[in-house]
Amino acid sequence: MEIIVANSAGFCFGVNNAVKLVNELLETEKSGLYTYGPIIHNDQVVEQLSAKGVEKVENLDDVIAGRHIVIRAHGVAPDIYDIIKSKGLILNDATCPYVKKIHNLVSEKRNEGYEVIIVGDKDHPEIIGINGWCGNKASVVNSIEDVDKLDMKSGKICVVAQTTLSKQKWEKIIEYIENKFGNIIKFDTICSATSKRQDEACDISRQVDMMIIIGGSHSSNTQKLYEICLKNCPKTYKVETSGELPPVDIKKIKKIGISAGASTPDWVIEEVIKKMSDLNNQKVEMNEKESEMNFADAFEKSMVTLRDGDVVTGKVIGFNSNEIFVDLGYKSDGIIPIEEYTDEPDFKIESEIKVGDKIEVYVKRVNDGEGNVLLSKKHLDSLKSWDEIIKAYEDKTPIRAIVVDVVNGGVIASAKGVRIFVPASQISDKFVKELNEFLKKPINVRIIEYNDKKRKLVGSARVLLEEEKAKKSKAFWDEVEVGKIYSGVVKSLTDFGVFVDIGGVDGLIHISELSWSRIKHPSEVVKVGDKVQVSILEFKKEKGKISLGYRKTEDNPWVKASEKYKVGDVVNVKVLRFAPFGTFVELEEGIDGLVHISQISSKRLAKPEDVLTAGMKVDAKILEFDLENKKISLSIKEVKPIDPVVEEKENSSVADASSASVEDQSEHKEEMNVTLGDMFEKGKE
Numbered sequence: 001m002e003i004i005v006a007n008s009a010g011f012c013f014g015v016n017n018a019v020k021l022v023n024e025l026l027e028t029e030k031s032g033l034y035t036y037g038p039i040i041h042n043d044q045v046v047e048q049l050s051a052k053g054v055e056k057v058e059n060l061d062d063v064i065a066g067r068h069i070v071i072r073a074h075g076v077a078p079d080i081y082d083i084i085k086s087k088g089l090i091l092n093d094a095t096c097p098y099v100k101k102i103h104n105l106v107s108e109k110r111n112e113g114y115e116v117i118i119v120g121d122k123d124h125p126e127i128i129g130i131n132g133w134c135g136n137k138a139s140v141v142n143s144i145e146d147v148d149k150l151d152m153k154s155g156k157i158c159v160v161a162q163t164t165l166s167k168q169k170w171e172k173i174i175e176y177i178e179n180k181f182g183n184i185i186k187f188d189t190i191c192s193a194t195s196k197r198q199d200e201a202c203d204i205s206r207q208v209d210m211m212i213i214i215g216g217s218h219s220s221n222t223q224k225l226y227e228i229c230l231k232n233c234p235k236t237y238k239v240e241t242s243g244e245l246p247p248v249d250i251k252k253i254k255k256i257g258i259s260a261g262a263s264t265p266d267w268v269i270e271e272v273i274k275k276m277s278d279l280n281n282q283k284v285e286m287n288e289k290e291s292e293m294n295f296a297d298a299f300e301k302s303m304v305t306l307r308d309g310d311v312v313t314g315k316v317i318g319f320n321s322n323e324i325f326v327d328l329g330y331k332s333d334g335i336i337p338i339e340e341y342t343d344e345p346d347f348k349i350e351s352e353i354k355v356g357d358k359i360e361v362y363v364k365r366v367n368d369g370e371g372n373v374l375l376s377k378k379h380l381d382s383l384k385s386w387d388e389i390i391k392a393y394e395d396k397t398p399i400r401a402i403v404v405d406v407v408n409g410g411v412i413a414s415a416k417g418v419r420i421f422v423p424a425s426q427i428s429d430k431f432v433k434e435l436n437e438f439l440k441k442p443i444n445v446r447i448i449e450y451n452d453k454k455r456k457l458v459g460s461a462r463v464l465l466e467e468e469k470a471k472k473s474k475a476f477w478d479e480v481e482v483g484k485i486y487s488g489v490v491k492s493l494t495d496f497g498v499f500v501d502i503g504g505v506d507g508l509i510h511i512s513e514l515s516w517s518r519i520k521h522p523s524e525v526v527k528v529g530d531k532v533q534v535s536i537l538e539f540k541k542e543k544g545k546i547s548l549g550y551r552k553t554e555d556n557p558w559v560k561a562s563e564k565y566k567v568g569d570v571v572n573v574k575v576l577r578f579a580p581f582g583t584f585v586e587l588e589e590g591i592d593g594l595v596h597i598s599q600i601s602s603k604r605l606a607k608p609e610d611v612l613t614a615g616m617k618v619d620a621k622i623l624e625f626d627l628e629n630k631k632i633s634l635s636i637k638e639v640k641p642i643d644p645v646v647e648e649k650e651n652s653s654v655a656d657a658s659s660a661s662v663e664d665q666s667e668h669k670e671e672m673n674v675t676l677g678d679m680f681e682k683g684k685e
Contacts, residue, residue, distance in 0.1 A: 001250045003276055004204050005258045008197040009214070010269055012262035013332045014096025015040050018073040019049075019265075021094045025068055026052050034069040034089070036060075036076060037125060041219040042263040043240065063087055074125040075099040077132020097372055098163050098191045098333075099126055103133040105187060105320045109158040110134040114185070117141060117150070119173050120162025124220050127162055144176050157184040163191040164221035164262070166198055166228060188355050192317045192327040193262065194221055198228055204257035205229035210248065211236040214272055215261030222261030233257070242271040306330050306373060310363040311380060319353050326359060326375060334373035336361060341377045343402040343414040345440040382417030389418045389457065393447035398464055401445055403438045411435055413443060413459060420445060426460035429469065472504025480546075482536050488548075490530045493522045500534055500548060507546035509534060514550050516557050517590040525550075557590040562627045570639055575616045583608040585620065585634065593632035595620060602641040611642040618642070 011019070018039050025033055026049075033054050038046045046056065057063060060080075065088030071080075075095035084091050095103075106116050115137075120127045122140040131138045141147050159177055161170050167190060174186055205211045211233040215222025217240060230236040235253075237246050248256070256276060260269050306312065306328065314326035314334055324341060326334040336359075338349065362380040366373055392399050401413035401420055410423040422445060424435060432438075445459030488502035497510045509532075514525045526532060538547040565571065565587065573585035573593065582596040597608055605611065612618075620634040636642060 001248075001253060002255045003258065003273065004208060004255065005269075005273060006197070006200045006204055006260075008193065008200050009258065009260035010262075010264055010266055012096075012191065012193040012197075014073045014094075014098065014191075015262050017096070018070070018094035019045060021092060022049055022054060022070055025070070025092065026054070029068055032064065032067050034063060034067055035072060036069060036080065036084075037072050037074075038218075039070060039072050039094070040216075040263040041222075041261075042216040042265065042268075044216075044268055045263070045265055060084065060087055060089075063089060065089065068092055070094050072125070073099070075103060075129040076125075077129050077136075079132065095129075096163070096191075098189070099129070101320070101323070101325075102130050102160055102163070102187075102189050105189070106130060106134040106138065106158070106160060108321065109185075110137065112156075113154065114156045114158040115139070115152050115154050117152075117157060117159045117177065118162065119159065119170060120165055121220060124162065126164070126220075130160070130162075141173065141177075144173065147173065147176050147180060150180075152181055155183075157181055159184055159186045160189045161187075162220070163189060164194050164224060165190050166224045167195055168228075185350060187320055188318045190317075192325070192333050194224075195317070196327075197221070197259065197262070198225060201225050201257075201259040202228050202232065204259065205232040205236065208233060208255040208257035209235065209253045210255075211257045211259075212245070212272065212276070213238045213259055213261070214240070214269055215264045216240060219261045219263050222264070225259055225261060229257075229259070239272070241268060242275040245272065245275060248276070306363055306366050308363055308365055311360065312363060313358055313360045314375075316353060316355055316357040316359055318355060319349055321349060324349070324353055324359075326361065328373060330373060332372055334361065334363075334375040336375045336377055340364070340375065340379070343378065343404050343417075345402065345442075378414075378417040380417075382419075385416035385418050386455075389415060389420075389447065390450065393450050393457070396446060398444045398446055399459070400442055401459065402442050403440065406435045406439055411438055413445060415445075418457070420447070420457045420459040422459045422461060426458075426462045429462050429465040469504050474504075476503055476505050477541055480536060480539055480541075482538065484536050486534055486536070488532050488534050490526050490528050490532060492528060493526075495521065498522045498526055498550075500532060502534065502546075502548075505544070505546065507534065507536075507539075507548040509548045509550045513537070513548070516551055516555060557588075558627060558630050561587065561591045562625065565622055565625060565632075567622050567625055569622045570619055571622065571634075572617055573620050573634065575612050575614055575618065577614065578608045578612070580607065583612055585618075587632070591632070593620075593622075593634045595634045595636055599623070599633075599635035599637050600641070601643050602637055603643050605644065610644050 022033070022035065022039055034057050035049075035054055037058055038056055039049065039054075040046070050056070060083050063069070067089060069084055069089045070092045071094055073094055073096045081091065110116055116134045116139070118127055118130055118138050118140045119142070120140065121142055127140055131140065139150055139152070141150065159174060170188065170190060178184060201213070205228070211229045213222060213226045213229060213236065215225070215238065222238065226236060226238040239245055258269070258272060258276070312328055314328040316324060317327045317333065318325040322338050324336040324338070326336060328334045338347075359377065360380060361375040361377050362383070364374045364376050364379065389399065399415045401415040403411045404414045405412040410421055411427060413420045413422050422443070424432060426448075427435065427438060427443070443461045444464055445461050446463055447457050448460045448463065449458035486502040488500040488507070490498055491501050491506060492499045497508050498514065499506050499508055511519065511522055514522055519525060532550060534548040534550055536546065537549045539545065571587055573587055576584045576586050576592065582594055583600070584592050584594055586592055597605055600608055601611055618636055619639045620636045621638045622632060623635050624631070624633040626632070
């Protein structure tokens with residue numbers, strides 16, 4: 001009879017860490033030690049620790065202040081931490097690092113307005129703890145039927161998994177959730193050790209006549225192993241100890257497979273192996289290796305060996321907004337903080353990273369303090385890119401970089417992980433007062449200095465900008481002509497106009513060319529940074545001066561007015577201002593006309609103010625419309641004269657004035673016609 005033992009059977013990192021912590025505390029604490037709930041889901045381990053003085057508590061009301069208490073590997077809700085502190089206990093947190101990361105993830109997403117769905121067993125302590133980190137507002141599902149009952153209304157949904165969930169169940173449920181709710185964000189938070197254990201057990205169960213799964217009766221991951229193997233091998237049994245092993249007919253059973261849950265200690269597994277081996281006095285084959293090796297040694301030897309500074313290839317097993325989790329085939333997983341992956345400011349982890357992707361990384365630290373391997377893709381990129389950057393220096397080729405830090409005298413830019421110092425004087429072709437405006441933004445630089453011994457690089461954006469500007473300037477002056485249209489950007493405003501960059505050169509839009517109506521300052525029409533369409537009115541290449549036009553003919557209110565108003569039309573106008581020779585009136589915004597003093601009243605007036613006031617509205621008849629010179633003359637008198645109110649005793653003098661000779665009146669009218677244009681100009685002044 002052949003016996004095959006899974007290399008991945010037994011304690012996972014989180015469980016091992018929790019049990020190790022309790023045992024270490026037992027060596028120093030003689031006054032008693034608590035665990036919040038069973039430290040792991042294995043009765044044998046819990047009983048063993050209890051015999052050493054470890055007390056399992058579920059209710060914190062009766063604890064003794066001053067004692068140590070260990071949070072179990074499954075983790076707890078945040079309110080438990082507060083209660084522990086209020087009771088005066090000394091907290092020791094053995095929460096599995098992978099579970100802790102889910103806590104942080106769901107808390108972050110809930111604060112961002114997401115509704116959280118947890119795929120797993122709602123009564124499992126891990127799920128209860130995770131739910132606590134999102135205010136106990138998460139929806140917990142463990143089947144398609146559970147998903148059908150959900151009513152998610154926000155449109156922002158985040159889905160995570162219990163770390164011990166089977167891969168098959170996760171894929172089935174997450175597909176159903178996506179079909180039901182559409183756009184969601186999902187995080188495969190199944191522990192990589194769990195996936196590895198399940199895959200290996202599944203593979204062994206296809207090869208054997210009987211499968212033995214060892215683990216606690218309350219262990220979720222043990223139950224998942226049992227369910228997976230049962231599909232492939234009908235004679236699959238779940239046992240807690242060697243005493244529960246089923247009878248074996250060695251004549252019919254030629255191959256037996258053995259795996260164990262993450263909470264199963266080595267000594268329990270070894271007892272089962274020994275008992276099965278004693279059935280026919282055979283040696284145990286451990287994945288085609290001899291069984292004389294200690295089980296723990298077999299487990300350790302199945303893992304790869306890592307050292308700081310190694311370059312390794314792993315598989316992406318999950319990510320959140322801040323980290324990427326990588327399976328390295330090591331006893332613990334690797335983590336790439338987002339700042340160690342890229343400097344790109346617009347990097348979207350959800351669209352760039354896929355679970356299952358293979359990735360080459362640099363090992364910064366084998367243990368980051370939480371039992372994880374700290375990795376860096378950016379550092380590896382810099383190692384690979386150094387020669388490429390040096391070649392760009394030799395060839396004077398521009399390099400795209402991201403400004404990652406502001407330092408004394410300049411900024412640090414990163415090009416494929418290689419750091420380049422850019423002095424403040426070289427960051428732009430203009431004076432820069434605040435360097436922070438470049439932070440997290442891309443710039444193009446040329447390497448202008450290179451120190452091989454110190455591996456230092458100095459870059460310049462200025463030389464590239466000046467070269468580009470000179471190139472554009474030459475192209476502009478070679479092709480410029482009056483009337484040509486250009487797209488430009490407003491660079492600065494002055495009282496007399498606007499300077500516009502039209503591609504390597506600056507031109508001026510005079511204030512009179514900004515609008516058809518009168519404006520006091522260019523800021524009434526444009527602001528710095530605006531994109532504008534301009535035309536060349538005039539240029540002097542030798543002086544580098546360019547006059548630009550901005551007003552469009554089709555927007556000219558006088559052109560529109562010429563189509564709207566005709567000689568003889570009666571229009572309602574508003575009195576604007578007065579002159580000795582008449583009054584200026586407004587037909588509409590931007591269109592003014594002149595009513596000569598002789599065209600206001602049927603009686604002779606000393607001044608227009610005798611019968612009119614500013615703002616007054618009256619009807620007037622258009623006598624003349626001069627589009628070319630933008631002049632309109634009107635008559636109020638020909639519609640309805642506005643006569644002054646006079647005293648009775650003045651009637652004689654009025655009558656005398658009215659009896660002026662026809663010749664005198666004709667002479668006056670002729671004088672009016674001759675000076676009308678001058679009056680318009682004087683009135684505008």
